[in-house]
Amino acid sequence: MGDGAAGRVLVVNCGSSTVKLAVVDPDTGERPFAGLADRVGTPDASVRVGTTTRTPDDTSHRGALAVALEELPDDVRSGLVAVGHRIVHGGARFTRSVVVDDDVLAELRGLTDLAPLHVAPGVAGIEAALSVLPDLPQVTVFDTAFHQTMPERAYRYAVPEDWYAEHGVRRYGFHGTSHRYVTAVAAEVLDRPLESLRLVSAHLGNGCSAAAVLHGRSVDTTMGLTPLEGLVMGTRSGDIDPAVVEHMARRLGVSAAEVVALLNRESGLLGVSGHRDMRELEAAALAGDAPAQLALELFCYRLAKHVAGLTVALGGLDALVFTGGIGENSTGVRARVQELLAHLGVRADEGANAVRSQEARRVSAPGSPVDVLVIPTDEELVIARDARELVGAAR
Incomplete structure (x- = not known):
C-alpha cells in the first residue's frame, strides 16, 4: 500500500461556505488532484477543479462534493483507500483521530454547539462523502485532539465547577494538526x-x-x-x-x-x-x-x-x-x-x-x-x- 496510487487518501476540508479537496499520497505528499467549492449553500456556488469551473445544481456541501468528484480521474479514484476529514472541534471526547461509524457521527452532531460555524460543515462533509463514496472508510482528524494532553492547570478556567462539569467550559485549543506537523519537522531540522x-x-x-x-x-x-x-x-x-x-x-x-x-x-x-x-x-x-x-x-x-x-x-x-x-x-x-x-x-x-x-x-x-x-x-x-x-x- 505504501507506494504508487494504491494508498492515497481523499482529504476533505469543509468550511461554512467552502469545500476543499485534495488526493494526497501519505508517503510522498504528492497531490494528483485538488478542487475547491466556493460560496456553498448560495445560488452563486461554484466548483473549480484544475482549469474547469462548474455550477452545481445542488449547492449544498453534498452537491458540491459530488460535482467535484465527477472530475476525479478513474485511475486516481480507484487508488483511494479512505476519505480523511478535518474537524475543527472534537470537544473532550475525541483525543485522537477516529474512523467514523454511526456512534461517532451522532457524537459529532452533538458537538455542533461548541463551534457551529466549523463543526456543522465538517459533519455535512462526512455525510456528503458517505453519500458519494459509500464504499470508502471515513476518518475524522480533529484540530483540538493534539491539545488534549494539556494538564488541568492549563485547560481549566477559574469559573464555577458546574460550568466545567456540566457544560464543558474549558480550554480546548485549535490548529492542533498544524502544531503537531511543524513541531515534528522542527525536530528533523534541528x-x-x-x-x-x-x-x-x-x-x-x-x-x-x-x-x-x-x-x-x-x-x-x-x-x-x-x-x-x-x-x-x-x-x-x-x-x-x-x-x-x-x-x-x-x-x-x-x-x-x-x-x-x-x-x-x-x-x-x-x-x-x-x-x-x-x-x-x-x-x-x-x-x-x-x-x-x-x-x-x-x-x-x-x-x-x-x-x-x-x-x-x-x-x-x-x-x-x-x-x-x-x-x-x-x-x-x-x-x-x-x-x-x-x-x-x-x-x-x-x-x-x-x-x-x-x-x-x-x-x-x-x-x-x-x-x-x-x-x-x-x-x-x-x-x-x-x-x-x-x-x-x-x-
Whole structure:
C-alpha cells in the first residue's frame, strides 16, 4: 500500500461556505488532484477543479462534493483507500483521530454547539462523502485532539465547577494538526529527538494560535473554548476583558451574541486598521498609515507576550517555530517578534530571515541560544497519514 496510487487518501476540508479537496499520497505528499467549492449553500456556488469551473445544481456541501468528484480521474479514484476529514472541534471526547461509524457521527452532531460555524460543515462533509463514496472508510482528524494532553492547570478556567462539569467550559485549543506537523519537522531540522525538545509553535494566518509543545506533547496553547481567545488575528480580537461584551451590548443596544459576532468578524487587525490581510496591512504601515502601524505593533507585541508566557509551561525554550501564511511569508512580523523576545536569548539572522522559501529553514543567528525556524505547514498530509494508518489498523 505504501507506494504508487494504491494508498492515497481523499482529504476533505469543509468550511461554512467552502469545500476543499485534495488526493494526497501519505508517503510522498504528492497531490494528483485538488478542487475547491466556493460560496456553498448560495445560488452563486461554484466548483473549480484544475482549469474547469462548474455550477452545481445542488449547492449544498453534498452537491458540491459530488460535482467535484465527477472530475476525479478513474485511475486516481480507484487508488483511494479512505476519505480523511478535518474537524475543527472534537470537544473532550475525541483525543485522537477516529474512523467514523454511526456512534461517532451522532457524537459529532452533538458537538455542533461548541463551534457551529466549523463543526456543522465538517459533519455535512462526512455525510456528503458517505453519500458519494459509500464504499470508502471515513476518518475524522480533529484540530483540538493534539491539545488534549494539556494538564488541568492549563485547560481549566477559574469559573464555577458546574460550568466545567456540566457544560464543558474549558480550554480546548485549535490548529492542533498544524502544531503537531511543524513541531515534528522542527525536530528533523534541528536533528534532535522530538522527545528532548521544548518548542513554541506559532501558527499565524487569518486565525492565529501559539502552542507550547514539550517532548512532543501539547502542554498549553493560546486558543480556548473557541478560536476567539488568545492572539490578535485577522478579524478576531483575541484576549479581551469579558465584561466588554456586556458593556458594548448595553452601549450599542444589541445582544451579547451580536457583540461576540463583532469580536469574531469585525475586530482584530481589521477592527484596528481596516485591513485583515497582512500583506495589505504591512504595505499601509510602510506608507505611514498610523492605524496600520498600530495594528502591526499590537499583533507582534501580543504574539511575543504569549510566546514568552508559554515558556513557563516548558521550563525554557529550545526553538520557536513560525508557520501559517503570515508566519511563513511575513519577514517583518518574524523580525519584530524576534526583537521583542531578545531577552529570552532569541537572536535573529537578518539575512536568513529575509529569504523567502517554501523549505523548512532556520532564521536565527548561528549560536543563538534559541533556534527560530520557519516551517511550511501541511495539515492535509497529517490527515492523509492518520486516515491511512487507521484504515490499515481497522483491517
